[in-house]
Amino acid sequence: MQDNALQLRKVNVIRYVTPLREGGSLPAIAEADDGFLYVLKFRGAGQGLKALIAELLGGEMARAVGLKIPEIVFAQLDEAFGRTEGDEEIQDLLRASEGLNLGLHYLSGSITYDPTVTVIESLLASKIVWLDCLLTNVDRTARNTNMLLWHQELWLIDHGAALYFHHSWDNWAEQAIRPFAQVKDHVLLPQAADLAAVDAQYKAILTPARVRTIVNTIPDEWLTGGPQTEPPEVLREVYFQFITQRIAHSEIFVNAAAHARQTLI
Template identity: 50%
Template sequence: MNTIEIRTVDVVQYIKPLREGGSLPAIVKADDDFLYVLKFRGAGQGKKVLISELIGGELARAIGLHVPELVFMNLDDSFSKTEPDEEIQDLLKFSVGLNLGLHFLSGAITYDPLVSIADSMTASKVVLLDSMISNIDRTFKNTNLLNWNNELWLIDHGASFYFHHNWERWKNHLTRTFPAIKDHVLLERANHLNDASKEIQRLINKDKIIEIVSKIPKDWLEDESEFLTPDQMRAAYIEFICTKLSKIDSLVKEAEDAR
């Protein structure tokens, strides 16, 4: 298995907000001269969204799906001082430090279930991935998929792992399946769920899951109001994903029944 390397870059230019996103992500330029979609630690549900984005994106990549490169992005306090829009100004102010960026796919178009490309094996992998990470946000209303260079690309896993919004009861989620899969935008095309489950089991194991979770910056896990320590949170993410992987047959059945 390939080792995961996540680069760290500095934001050098704030270009424009993406107002279709509820948390006001933005297109920015980094010191490597590339453009990124920046997800802010100071937005809405904060650092938990960045954690979901990181784990979900790297799991997707590990099972052979296309995901824009994820990078850690340092944001300094100079941007908030020159921003005239008060809402964006506050967002920049509260997001000083380490944020998360996705490589900007110039010319990509939003996935349209009526006309866009998505082969059955890919669709099946995406459906099972989203079942495993409890991603409630890949529906007809909001696909969080792009077509770029005639390939399907996955973006925005921030609504995954919703158990981490209540750490006191997170273990209750270990035995649950994912009924919301019935609303998944790719469910109709997911005709190879059994084959996809075997492929997923071949491509990820506990070591890969530990490696992905280890990439979460400690700073994103620190919160005095939380019930668990950062190390306990890491262990919880690992246990959750490993449990879902071990129960993938029940996720396959649930998705097949929903189809």
């Protein structure tokens, strides 16, 4: 992690409470040494470290533009943590996740956003659609909205499927300026009538300096645990260039989203 980075809190996980089995990567509710509960995302699960990076960057970029995101923390898991876990699958997951993981503050009492029950106003819907187009987040559909209602406000969760370019680094520069074809399946696209206004607003907020600060928050150990052999600073630069190039050419994904919306309404 670089000097000009966000100062996220670091907690130590002290108790595994319960798995959240609706998630494919077996996230869990866990208690940390600060007394709070967190939804813990494990480095040893599913897409592993890349999902944690996407979760971190997606969540903090959403926060930067003013959307509601649970607090993100770095969550340390020591080697003794999983020894008393009776479920063999979970024990294997905990052993594979020793070290630095990611936690999101648990929103106790929240309910899953249901588009058939609650209609989101156009400006907020447009803000979320714009951000997901930027992040190439494929996981905000009617089947899996990844949004919660908590204290009568809409909160975004689970950005682990975003930034899918990093699963194949070879053509990241080309992918940076592509439209986001999967926006046609976005649960909020029908309400997103203010994309042009949001585009101007969010481009002014997400300056290269702000993006750099967020990207610099990625821990070194999350960048050195995969198949890439480049040093962390080189990989951070790819994330920075990918995101800033998408912002600079945002009219590509905004126009594609607006066109996809017209086919739905």
